Amino acid sequence: MSEEPRAVARERVIESMEQSAEVYGLSRSAGRIYGVLYFSEEPRSIPELVDETGYAKSTISNVTRTLARIGLIRRRSSEGGGRRVQYTAEREIWFILQDVFQQYVQRELQTTLRTIQRAEAQLPDDSGAETERIEELRETYEDLQEIVALASDFTVGELRDALESYDR
Amino acid sequence: MSEEPRAVARERVIESMEQSAEVYGLSRSAGRIYGVLYFSEEPRSIPELVDETGYAKSTISNVTRTLARIGLIRRRSSEGGGRRVQYTAEREIWFILQDVFQQYVQRELQTTLRTIQRAEAQLPDDSGAETERIEELRETYEDLQEIVALASDFTVGELRDALESYDR
DNA sequence: CGATTTGTTCGGTCTACTCCGAACAAACGA
DNA sequence: TCGTTTGTTCGGAGTAGACCGAACAAATCG
Structure with a gap:
């Protein structure tokens, strides 16, 4: 598994984002969700974010709304059929x-x-x-x-x- | 009493400082204490700040320590005999x-x-x-x-x- | 039309913080 | 020396926020 160092590096950076989130007055979950999206190639739906972060569905729902309002992530309504809402990180x-x-x-x-x-x-x-x-x-x-x-x-x-x- | 408009104006600005304090991650009491010191001609001791802010002695003690650590106020130990600790606001x-x-x-x-x-x-x-x-x-x-x-x-x-x- | 998937909303718990009052320590004044 | 004033520390009440799970609404698929 040569993926492991990548996963470790990614995890470190995401933990750092959790910490930064707190400094900027956001919750740790906001930092993690942004971090996961930051490293995602593809847009992510709420169920996917539940899997990748371990947070409850309701938490993801609330936090994504906040992040989108502030402008850290973007909401792409239903790409390709499903009613799924898709989120992408603003990386700049x-x-x-x-x-x-x-x-x-x-x-x-x-x-x-x-x-x-x-x-x-x-x-x-x-x-x-x-x-x-x-x-x-x-x-x-x-x-x-x-x-x-x-x-x-x-x-x-x-x-x-x-x-x-x-x-x- | 022509002092009243001055007191009102001062109060408005201090209230605004309370609000700003919250935005910057400090407590409302920190905003008010800084505000009172900002407008004080003379340095103020803790008992005086208790009178002027209405906060408990322990609150003043704790918050002044925090404010001094951050650098918003300065602590002048005992000017003129008494053991009183004196505080001044950094106005710049x-x-x-x-x-x-x-x-x-x-x-x-x-x-x-x-x-x-x-x-x-x-x-x-x-x-x-x-x-x-x-x-x-x-x-x-x-x-x-x-x-x-x-x-x-x-x-x-x-x-x-x-x-x-x-x-x- | 059910059954399933997705997303939001609504209490509830837990934690952290603010502020208070009381107890305590330290220094002074009579 | 004893009382008084000043400042800090400690435990507790009240409050706000984070996160969870359950209930609910909406849309899709069979």
């Missing part, structure tokens, strides 16, 4: 990150920024320390928002190049 | 983010990358699909690591400028 990690930046990070920054701006607007002009603190905060958030907006339009290579070639 | 958000990048994101990327590299090394040269997938993954992680390493050496302004002025 950078695309995923761009999505996360645009959908979540940007949104989070945006709402925070709006709250800060509203608070600032309600304040009389001479309100001492509070005004200063809030102003400072707003400026930082404006910078961050701009940076994320710009970065999420770059490819990985461009981003790396932009940082490497920048001369202070 | 970008410094905090740089710390987080270097301490946590970099580390997480590093360990993942090492796992990938080890898996790749154990694989025979001709192992088909697995090799290709793992190689692809490794390259992405190398890029990401490089980007984070570079970015965490920039100031906010430099980073923004680098992205804005990059010409594709």
